[in-house]
Amino acid sequence: MKTRIAAVALVALLALTGCAGNGSQGDAPVVSTESETAAPLTAESPTGEPQESDAESAFLAMVGESLPENTIIPDATDEQLLAAGMEACERLRAGETSDTITLIEGEQKNGADIYADSGAIITSARLTLCPDQV
Numbered sequence: 001m002k003t004r005i006a007a008v009a010l011v012a013l014l015a016l017t018g019c020a021g022n023g024s025q026g027d028a029p030v031v032s033t034e035s036e037t038a039a040p041l042t043a044e045s046p047t048g049e050p051q052e053s054d055a056e057s058a059f060l061a062m063v064g065e066s067l068p069e070n071t072i073i074p075d076a077t078d079e080q081l082l083a084a085g086m087e088a089c090e091r092l093r094a095g096e097t098s099d100t101i102t103l104i105e106g107e108q109k110n111g112a113d114i115y116a117d118s119g120a121i122i123t124s125a126r127l128t129l130c131p132d133q134v
Contacts, residue, residue, distance in 0.1 A: 059085050059128040066120035073104060073117055081121065082129075088122045089130030098122045 063081050067073070073080075084103040091101050103118040110116050126133050 055128050056082055059124050062124035062128060063121055066124055068116045068120070071117050072107060084118075084121050085125035085129045088118075088125040089133060092122070092126070092130065092133040098126075 060078055060081060063085070076084075087103055088098075088101065092098065098119065099114060101118055101122060102115045103121055104115075107115050107118055
């Protein structure tokens with residue numbers, strides 16, 4: 001009885017492994033079965049952090065290029081920069097002028113009498129996140 005079960009299991013195993021080959025049998029083409037192509041392909045749902053929008057990506061790239069070399073916020077995260085950009089949009093919509101807005105605690109005006117880091121964030125936000133404020 002044990003021999004018969006072992007023989008059946010061996011035949012089943014050989015049948016399964018024979019079907020699980022890599023599909024490259026010489027130059028013979030690999031043909032999909034109907035069950036493999038019947039269901040439409042669907043993308044998996046992204047996991048983890050939500051993806052940035054195109055405007056947010058453009059904003060982050062522009063801020064990265066616009067911040068002065070001696071920036072006071074060299075370690076700012078993308079989330080912090082995006083929050084500052086959104087704050088800039090809100091404050092501009094509320095009627096504040098860009099030369100009076102500082103988005104960084106303790107930021108001082110430079111020799112040109114501007115907030116250099118905030119100015120880079122504000123300009124980038126105007127062009128990407130809140131183009132209605134250009």
